[in-house]
Amino acid sequence: MNYKIPRGTYDILPKDSAKWQYVQRIFRETAASFGYEEICTPIFEMAELFERSSGESSDVVQKEMYRFQDQKGRDFALRPEGTAPVVRSFVENHLDLQGGRHKFYYIGPMFRYDRPQKGRYRQFYQYGIELIGSNHPFFDAEVISLEMQFLKALGLKKIRLEINSVGCAECSSDYDAALQDYYRPHLAELCPDCQKRYEKKPRRLLDCKVPSCKVLRQDAPSQLDYLDAPCRDHFAQVQSYLNDMQIDYKINPAIVRGLDYYTNTAFEIIVDDLGAQNSLAGGGRYNGLIAAIGGKDTPAIGFAGGFERLLLAMQNEGISTAEPLKPQIYIIGIGEAAQKVVIQLLSQLRNRGIYAEYNPDKSSFKAQIKAANAMGAAYAGIIGEDELSSGMISLKDLASGEQSTVDPSDLPNLLIESKNKESNNL
Numbered sequence: 001m002n003y004k005i006p007r008g009t010y011d012i013l014p015k016d017s018a019k020w021q022y023v024q025r026i027f028r029e030t031a032a033s034f035g036y037e038e039i040c041t042p043i044f045e046m047a048e049l050f051e052r053s054s055g056e057s058s059d060v061v062q063k064e065m066y067r068f069q070d071q072k073g074r075d076f077a078l079r080p081e082g083t084a085p086v087v088r089s090f091v092e093n094h095l096d097l098q099g100g101r102h103k104f105y106y107i108g109p110m111f112r113y114d115r116p117q118k119g120r121y122r123q124f125y126q127y128g129i130e131l132i133g134s135n136h137p138f139f140d141a142e143v144i145s146l147e148m149q150f151l152k153a154l155g156l157k158k159i160r161l162e163i164n165s166v167g168c169a170e171c172s173s174d175y176d177a178a179l180q181d182y183y184r185p186h187l188a189e190l191c192p193d194c195q196k197r198y199e200k201k202p203r204r205l206l207d208c209k210v211p212s213c214k215v216l217r218q219d220a221p222s223q224l225d226y227l228d229a230p231c232r233d234h235f236a237q238v239q240s241y242l243n244d245m246q247i248d249y250k251i252n253p254a255i256v257r258g259l260d261y262y263t264n265t266a267f268e269i270i271v272d273d274l275g276a277q278n279s280l281a282g283g284g285r286y287n288g289l290i291a292a293i294g295g296k297d298t299p300a301i302g303f304a305g306g307f308e309r310l311l312l313a314m315q316n317e318g319i320s321t322a323e324p325l326k327p328q329i330y331i332i333g334i335g336e337a338a339q340k341v342v343i344q345l346l347s348q349l350r351n352r353g354i355y356a357e358y359n360p361d362k363s364s365f366k367a368q369i370k371a372a373n374a375m376g377a378a379y380a381g382i383i384g385e386d387e388l389s390s391g392m393i394s395l396k397d398l399a400s401g402e403q404s405t406v407d408p409s410d411l412p413n414l415l416i417e418s419k420n421k422e423s424n425n426l
């Protein structure tokens, strides 16, 4: 039996893991510079949580959720997205009763049963933030600026920000009515899913990927013409803050969210050369969600992005990430007697956080030096008969070929200094 990885998933092999660590580190650093702290929630939750938050009729719940019953018949789902679990935790831990602003970020795998293709997987890794506790338009702009700052820190240039306002529960009902008026004469031309959406959530018609529905959408009325005065003002202020932050954007009325608790700002970051899966990150305000899942009515905004598409976009722009891990020193012991000293030295160095390699499989000096060079080690530390009797170590700089004799107690500091010098020169 040959075991195969499940379709739509992938392994991150050691040769690639440095890249993943790098983008995650930059995201954590960016989030921290905006005052966000990490929240970790379980990978599975009650399926009902997602039915409530994404909507029972949504594609995520209807078609994409990995749903299962546990041994006691409880209905669970692997999380398809990160916001509902954060909101569930926020309410369950009574943070809604504390008032004030709460800033969370998360990183982790999400699961959707979708048709796998480039940039679309069944298990994929998202990063995201949630700012809970303010309806001020400044924070809409600030949340967007965090994502833009992150992408800038990675060196991405070919990205576009598109924004929209989906209004509030009050003004969007006028818009739903206008959409139904527009689509009524075209009902027969809609796909079966959209025919259902027409009754339940007309705004979802704008999100359909079926080509004939996409054509009809072009002449549909725009949500922006139906915003009430407070929503219009909110949207104008978000734009004004984005202008002050010198963030370029385009207004795109086609960015929609189909549920009532999504309010006001919605946004998306697009990378053109990613092909069909060109959305790098998306987010928006969800002022009604916390109350919808049983918490105290609290406004909130957030976004989520996908690491796979991020890494693809970086690759397309020729942005190199992290160097593979290289030993700072490769220790070579010559002869049986050296072995003990080598082992002591290894743990001494590793205790100081220095990456030291040793391979007792390789016997000859020549083979060991070759291995040290192949691994890209900065130095070789040689312990043979002479060194054993003098209590010193021969240190060979593998780049210059220079060799010196050092006291083992000086070795850690010497290696740390040389590493610092090297990173300052980068």
Ligand code: AMP
Pocket: 081, 112, 114, 119, 120, 121, 122, 123, 124, 125, 126, 279, 280, 281, 282, 283, 304, 305, 306, 307, 308, 309
């Ligand atoms: P969403 O939660 O659907 O708003 O998606 C937010 C971001 O997550 C997208 O812009 C993508 O970068 C990423 N994403 C969503 N679904 C997938 C998937 N199936 N595979 C890979 N990345 C995804």
